[in-house]
Amino acid sequence: MYFNTVQALLMMDGHGVYVWPAYLITAVIIVMLLVAPMRRRSRLLQRLAAEVRRAERKTVAGVRGGQ
């Protein structure tokens, strides 16, 4: 390992203030890139599942009403 202490790693001889924010912001953007489609997909599936259930109830009610 190049740095001997945690403080040296954080400071990076004065360049830590540039290096660490660059990595942090990149990490946040990457997490957002991965989470956004997962959330979009699960929300869509939830909505569709609710629609399917509603349609099922309607058919069941329709069959009973017809009897």
Next chain:
Amino acid sequence: MWTFFHKLGSPPWLYAIAGAILRWLVPITLIALISGTVWGLLFTSPDFRQGNSYRIIYIHVPAAVVALAGYYVMAIAGAISLIWRMKMADVVMKAAAPVGAALTFIALLTGAIWGKPTWGTWWVWDARITSMLILLFLYLGVVALYESFDNKEAAGKACAVLSLVGMVNIPIVYKSVDWWYSLHQPASIKFTGESTIDSSMLYPLLLMIAAFYALFTCCLLMNMRAELLQRESRTQWVKRIADEKGRG
């Protein structure tokens, strides 16, 4: 061979195969990103001229490389959807645009942060940086143009044309450091001839470039899966998936 092309056009098959790929590609991507970052930040020596600020290279260069590669993916998919009217190509094009925009943004932002200690300024209207900014606007343009149409078929056509016209910008980005006098340094990694980067820095950089390619692929496939579900939400196969999820 033809059955393969036929299957590529089938949304349920594409959805399933993308899911199968993602199951192992996402963990590999995360491991590669984390190990590359730790390697670059902790286990390499500082640059003899730039000191520790150079460590930004391990995200700046991969983001920029993949942002450019992603543009090819988007433009080629656009061309395929224009010429052969392949619906799945349209899905690929739409899925690639936000990922490319995010990677271009990362490249520009980390470049600005790196520029401050190295050049003494956050921003210069330099050929390389300006052409990358145009790349960001092209990606965002495709995203916005798609949303602005109610008719999605017309939206796909307009976006395909925009991304093909924007291809002009790609060689400009590549060659900008050679064509104009620029603050930006020329490429250190060369396919032909000796690379001007020490191997102790080159290997973690190559790992990070591979990791960013994998990341782009993951995001592309995930966006495609969400887009496929939305477009096909009236079909039986999607309803079956939703129903299984609702019960499960």
